[in-house]
Amino acid sequence: MTLKDTYDAIIIGAGHNGLTLGAYLARSGLEVLVLERRHEEGGGLCSEEVTQPGFVHNIHANYHTFVDMAPPVADLDVRGHGVEYVRPEVQMASIYDDGTALTIHTDMDKTLASMARFSEKDAATFQRLYGEAHGFVDLLLGTLMYQPPLSVKELTKALATFGVEDRSEFLSVKLRRETINQFLNRHFENDKIKAHLAFHGAVCSYTNDVAGLAIGYPLLVGKIDNWHLCVGGSHRLAHALWRDLAQHGGVMWSDADVTDIIVEGGRAVGVKTAGGLELHARKLVASTVSVEQTLLEFVNPKEIPDELSQRVKSEVVHKDWSLFSVHMAMRTFPEYKAAEFDPDVNRAWVVNLGIDSIERLNADWKSIRAGNLVDPQPNAAVNSLYDPVDAPEGCTTGLLRQFAPFALADGGEGAWDDMGRWYGQKCIDAWRRYAPNLTDDEIIDWSVFTPHDIARKLPNMVRGDWMMGEISLANMLDQRPLPELGQYRTPIDGLYMAGSTQHPHGFITFGPGYNALQVIADDLGIEKWWSRI
């Protein structure tokens, strides 16, 4: 296959948002080209054999929490293209230092029973909150996730008009001023339950001590039991999206490092690549990479207002913590000491190891924000419990994730290259304290993926920011990443932002690509076949 000179739409970045947007546009009859800097599609949907052959590790995205909530899953027939999702029966657990454990199940009665062992009152509270959140999760998704964003002011006005403030804990405007910690402290009494729920928020990037993030907690609660695993590795989703794009005439071109967006007469009309390609776009160019790359590197500075350039430099804010990962090839599943208390922990897909109070998490954030490594209490995911093909027979993969700074106080991000292996061993040692059967003999191989590695492998994740923009009230909805970019358009006609810099945010939500599609369809008069009611 050779590239043509001109396409209707050129999309920069073949992560799940770029592929999603591309596939919808291709299905709408546009000639679509998706350009990818790396050797393959996927972006964060990256699965590689980084330990031993046969062990498939999700280097980045591991948790698919919007399956069957995100419209593209059905619209683009990802299952028909070979994706198999599993929703593990025991979704998550917290194991505490005293040998007790809390488990979250797809069967909510089991979750409530597990909580009740710590506090019957808290279990009842959670049941009520889950019921409320689950009732309107569809409305939340339709209103807040899979539409170009409303403003907080519009939302507040509407909620006041409907008079719903008193009808649910989750619809109160005071959540806009609260941290998740405050929300949890107002509603729950047991430290371990609160710690688990705060941990759940943090794993979803909703840091529990950040003011205003309580506003996002209803959705987190509503989908607490909707965590899915992509069998065979998360990259299979990327491949399915690529397949849908290709089947509808679209092209994904890898090893194409975009260096310039060509602007003529104030309109984006194409791109140039490091390899010397010059490609033209009849209708649009959409970028799914970072705002910094798009507007400061790809676009000639004279094409955008100086004020916007300055605001991108100074006001686009990234997460103040990142993730350190240890990928493991093992001969056995973990057998937790806490299984004596709750046998289901041995079947839990994701396990929070030892964070037993909000205060512990708070202390960690403080230290991490100062650039320090904390005594690791990683979370451990064992995909092989539910994925029959991610490891050779009789073996298993393991993934440890530890909250960590991007730049270390001593040595900056570059210091990770010397520290990574040492810190990885400490994470493994921490896991062993709870699962003593994971001896050296049972661990075949392991490798680390540091915050610095995230930024090097996926440069759109600036400073290892896996959400591609701070998660805070000031950076939500139409304010993300800046008010003038919040509706997926840019000051340059025909240039759109369609990646996780935009509302809603990173994670495998499909949201930014799907929402940018709505705006593009409005601008180009494309029939919205996907939104038939």
Add this chain to the structure above:
Amino acid sequence: MPDVYTPEWYEAVKSAINDRVATLASVPVDEFTIAVEIVGDGRTPYVAEGDVRRFLIRLEGGTCAWYRELDADDPSVKLDYRFTGPGSDFDAIAAGLADPIDAALSGTIRVKGDMRFLMRQAEMVQVLLEAYSQGVETTWPKGRPPYDGVS
């Protein structure tokens, strides 16, 4: 007083909507087609269990231009919104016994369509819902909600 779900009743609802919308300072100029699907749930006597009564409602400039009952879902109709829920809940709303916002928030009645518009036009939506739930004196020839076993 019209019997519920009869042409006369829908005419009364239409009048109630239009009277109330006329009092609003501003209404959107947009035109919308809305499907309402009332599902027989074994409690309402007005829809056989397992059956679905389908109505199309056309709003133009905030006022109700027409309504139509359908024998079956008509995929050729381009809908802007679809409201689907158990018959006993729709009955309770029409009787002024249940709040439609509560029904939507609890997921009892499911709403599909552009939620941004509903939020931005909350005032008009509120008026439409009030007209539906409180604007018509309704008679209930097969019994009035709440039904046995339904609070």
